[in-house]
Amino acid sequence: MTTSAPPGLARFNAADRQDAAALLYEVCASRAWGAAVAAGRPYRHVDALLGASDAAMAGLTEGDLAEAMAGHPPIGRPKPGDATSAREQSGVGEDSRAELLELNLAYQERHGQVFLICATGRTGEEMLTALRERIGNDTDTEREIVRAELGKINRIRLTRLVTAEAAEGER
Numbered sequence: 802m803t804t805s806a807p808p809g810l811a812r813f814n815a816a817d818r819q820d821a822a823a824l825l826y827e828v829c830a831s832r833a834w835g836a837a838v839a840a841g842r843p844y845r846h847v848d849a850l851l852g853a854s855d856a857a858m859a860g861l862t863e864g865d866l867a868e869a870m871a872g873h874p875p876i877g878r879p880k881p882g883d884a885t886s887a888r889e890q891s892g893v894g895e896d897s898r899a900e901l902l903e904l905n906l907a908y909q910e911r912h913g914q915v916f917l918i919c920a921t922g923r924t925g926e927e928m929l930t931a932l933r934e935r936i937g938n939d940t941d942t943e944r945e946i947v948r949a950e951l952g953k954i955n956r957i958r959l960t961r962l963v964t965a966e967a968a969e970g971e972r
Contacts, residue, residue: 806843806844806845806846807846807847807963809962809963809964809965810844810846810847810850810963813842813844813850813962813963814842814843814844815843818839821839821842822835822836822839824962825838825839826872827885827958827962828955828958828959828962829869829872829951829954829955829958830868830869830870830871830872830873831861831865831866831868831869832865832868833857833860833861833862833865833868834854834857834858834861834865834869834955837853837856837857837860838850838853838854838857841853847959847960847963850959850963851956851959851960854952854955854956854959855952855956858948858951858952858955859948861948863944866944866947866948866951867914869951870914870915870917870947870951873915873917873954874915875901875902875905875915875916876901876905876915876916876917876918876920876928876932885958896925897924897925897926897928897929898925900929901925901928901929901932904916904929904932904933904936905932907936908932908935908936911936912938912940912943913940914947916932916935916936917947917950917951918931918932918950919950919953919954919957921954921957
């Protein structure tokens with residue numbers, strides 16, 4: 802028995818190369834990741850798409866990770882006008898924003914990049930705790946934590962992409 806892809810995933814599978822690249826860039830700013838995920842199309846189900854995302858994330862070089870990181874604003878300061886970063890960082894209240902920004906600067910000095918965490922569903926205090934714990938990590942350890950956090954973010958965003966696509970197509 803053959804199962805067909807859900808409507809949102811089917812639209813993603815059918816998108817031309819340029820449109821697929823643009824959609825994937827909104828998920829993750831790494832061109833290598835986007836190219837790897839796009840090359841796996843068509844996906845029969847969302848789990849296959851998420852598996853391809855995980856595999857592509859595992860294969861990113863240090864430079865690819867840096868490129869992906871460039872697409873993420875500091876925790877506590879979502880990109881103005883960017884609904885995605887605002888939604889993902891909605892757990893950050895004014896009470897923790899200043900400390901998050903201050904610690905993020907210290908983290909950036911130590912590791913050469915912004916602090917990255919999958920913020921969806923986390924409170925500002927939970928993110929502060931993680932930042933305090935991770936700031937002392939060595940750079941290699943932190944790079945692998947960042948890879949895992951990016952993977953979580955990409956999974957959430959991809960799922961939202963194919964779900965939003967399905968909802969738009971049913972209107």
